[in-house]
Amino acid sequence: MYEFQLIQSxxxxxxxxxxxxxxxxxxxxxxxxxxxxxSLLDGIDVTVDGEFFGHEVNSLIxxxxxxxxxxxxxxxxxxxxxxxxxSVFVPKAGGLAPGxxxxxxxxxxRSPYFPPxxxxxxxxxxxxxxxxxx
Amino acid sequence: xxxxxxxGVSLYSFTEDFGSVMGLEEGFDHIADTGAxxxxxxxxxxxxxYPEPPKAWLDRWFDLLxxxxxxxxxxxxxxxxKLRLGCSMTxxxxxxxxxxxxxxxxxxxxxxxxxxxxxxxQDLTPDPIWAPAVERVLDLAHKLDIVMNPEIHSPTxxxxxxxxxxxxxxxxxxxxxxxxxxxxxxxxDRPLRGWQHELPEGDSEAAKIINGxxxxxxxFLGIAQYVSFIQAKFHYINxxxxxxxxxxxxxxxxxxxxxxxxxxxxxxxxAREPWVAIDQxxxxxxxxxxxxxxxxxxxxxx
Numbered sequence: 001m002y003e004f005q006l007i008q009s010x011x012x013x014x015x016x017x018x019x020x021x022x023x024x025x026x027x028x029x030x031x032x033x034x035x036x037x038x039s040l041l042d043g044i045d046v047t048v049d050g051e052f053f054g055h056e057v058n059s060l061i062x063x064x065x066x067x068x069x070x071x072x073x074x075x076x077x078x079x080x081x082x083x084x085x086x087s088v089f090v091p092k093a094g095g096l097a098p099g100x101x102x103x104x105x106x107x108x109x110r111s112p113y114f115p116p117x118x119x120x121x122x123x124x125x126x127x128x129x130x131x132x133x134x
Numbered sequence: 135x136x137x138x139x140x141x142g143v144s145l146y147s148f149t150e151d152f153g154s155v156m157g158l159e160e161g162f163d164h165i166a167d168t169g170a171x172x173x174x175x176x177x178x179x180x181x182x183x184y185p186e187p188p189k190a191w192l193d194r195w196f197d198l199l200x201x202x203x204x205x206x207x208x209x210x211x212x213x214x215x216k217l218r219l220g221c222s223m224t225x226x227x228x229x230x231x232x233x234x235x236x237x238x239x240x241x242x243x244x245x246x247x248x249x250x251x252x253x254x255x256q257d258l259t260p261d262p263i264w265a266p267a268v269e270r271v272l273d274l275a276h277k278l279d280i281v282m283n284p285e286i287h288s289p290t291x292x293x294x295x296x297x298x299x300x301x302x303x304x305x306x307x308x309x310x311x312x313x314x315x316x317x318x319x320x321x322x323d324r325p326l327r328g329w330q331h332e333l334p335e336g337d338s339e340a341a342k343i344i345n346g347x348x349x350x351x352x353x354f355l356g357i358a359q360y361v362s363f364i365q366a367k368f369h370y371i372n373x374x375x376x377x378x379x380x381x382x383x384x385x386x387x388x389x390x391x392x393x394x395x396x397x398x399x400x401x402x403x404x405a406r407e408p409w410v411a412i413d414q415x416x417x418x419x420x421x422x423x424x425x426x427x428x429x430x431x432x433x434x435x436x
Contacts, residue, residue: 002154004408033149035178039217071220082153082179112216112252112261113341119216 005067006125009028011087011129013057021095024048024086024131025061030124031107035082038067038075040110042120046090047104053090055108061087064134096131103129141419142172142207144365145180147402147411150390152179155408159265159385164412166202169200173199176210176367176397177240177418178237180423195242198270207397208246208283208363211235215252215261221296223252228267236271238277246363247282247351256339265303268312273313277410283315283362285386288312289342291320292353301360313362316354317401322346322379326369346379358392365401371417375424387434398422 003009011027026046030036043055059068062080066089080086088105106118136141143165155397156164158180163175171394182191193209199403213231215223223231251260251270268282275282290296297314304312325345354361369379389398400418404409 001157004150005326033146033178034212035184036219037214039219040214042219075346076217079184081182081184083182091313110216110219112214113212113250113258115256115258116251117256118337119341 002085005029005127006107006123007127007129008085009102009129010110011085012101012103012129014133015089016095019134021134022093023069023091024096025089026105026129027085027087028105028107028125029127030080030082030086032080032083032109036080036109038062038072038078038080040112041072041080042108042110043069044088044108045106045122046088048090049102051092053092055106058090060104061089068079068117083130095134096133099132100109102126103127123133136313137393138430139389139422140172140397141168141170141422142174142397142399143168143170143415143419144174144208144210144399146174146176146210146400147400147415149179149217149403150249150406151411152407155325159193160193162198162202162204162409168416170400170419171203171205172207172397172399173204174208174210174397174401175206177235178212178418181238181242185234187238187371192241201241205242206239206245207399208248208365209235209242210237210248210250211239212250213252213261213267215262215263222261223263225263225270227262227265228261232244232267233274236274236278236280236282239280240242245280246315247280248285248363249282253285255372257294257296259296260284265299268303269307272309273310276309281311281313281362283313285317285365286320287317288319288322288347289339291347291349292357297357298411301357304360314357314360315363315365316361317365318366318380318385319345319367319431320349321351321381321385323381326377326379351381351385354385354388356390358394361394362394362403363396364389364394364398366398366422367401367403368414368418369402369404371414371421375417375421377418377421381424382421386422387429388430390426390433
């Protein structure tokens with residue numbers, strides 16, 4: 001089961017070898033009310049403690065595979081189903097210090113049945129979340 | 135006298151609950167306890183392993199239908215014409231999306247399928263592949279005994295080129311497997327409260343969604359013969375059992391006069407928080423039943 005909010009508490013952690021972190025991960029629930037093919041997700045913007053990381057530089061880890069923006073756009077046969085977690089990998093040398101951080105996320109979802117000027121439409125989440133290990 | 139309505143509930147009503155505080159079993163329980171006889175779902179949301187659910191899930195689905203004495207009504211699907219950025223979908227691909235969902239809907243026991251087509255402009259004109267794609271699967275729909283019904287949904291009113299095109303298609307092909315689904319959000323005549331933050335500011339289409347498009351319920355009479363299913367969309371019913379947005383006291387008598395005897399499938403779409411929808415749906419099921427009973431007791435002449 002998901003936590004209700006878009007950004008999940010669990011899964012917020014540093015990424016890469018300890019002592020040589022290359023970024024951090026944060027876990028999301030499906031940013032849509034329906035399961036969707038991954039090509040309908042046009043990347044995810046992340047802001048941590050006021051520092052912005054655009055959807056062009058972040059990638060998504062889904063079912064153990066990592067997709068950058070180009071991979072996502074091509075992934076017409078990959079499904080992000082209801083109940084699946086996805087983790088955003090945000091590149092940031094050294095990762096984040098253990099502590100409580102302010103996170104903002106905009107998952108850019110394309111809904112083909114929306115008028116063209118509303119595509120993509122950001123699905124937003126914002127919260128405080130905790131990194132435990134350096 | 136015309137027939138009675140059938141009462142159903144869409145699991146979509148529980149969007150803010152489903153997956154975090156509610157699973158399929160609880161959803162069935164909440165729906166059945168309203169006295170509804172039908173359950174509506176979204177294929178890609180409520181079917182584990184969509185579009186190929188595992189056997190264990192199928193067994194559970196049929197057990198739950200039996201236990202709660204519910205029948206599958208309408209399954210919602212999408213034809214994602216903009217699946218690839220900057221690329222259109224071919225007619226063959228569109229037909230394949232429809233075939234995928236027709237087969238799943240049939241497997242699960244549904245009689246109606248709502249395909250939502252991608253659109254090409256601000257007027258929400260469906261991608262022109264819709265007609266040839268649907269035409270290619272009409273025989274399959276006939277064989278599987280399923281009616282495909284795209285929804286007429288705010289901000290698209292009843293009197294609109296999109297609806298005229300759908301009716302023209304029905305007349306031209308003579309099919310019984312394509313019809314109209316009416317989403318009662320088109321009758322909304324008072325603004326939604328607390329939705330402003332959901333939509334881009336200063337957008338005229340967004341303003342329509344907030345304020346409602348005020349379709350006169352009487353217009354239903356002109357298209358009733360093409361209508362196969364009704365999603366009873368609503369947003370808030372207050373503590374006095376009064377709907378603050380949809381004029382049910384005007385809508386229900388028109389549906390009765392039209393002789394509509396299909397489903398009213400509750401579709402709650404309100405506050406974006408869990409634990410609100412369950413009782414909102416109960417309120418609507420009560421309100422709709424009361425209005426139907428009142429009409430039957432003293433029918434209003436046309």
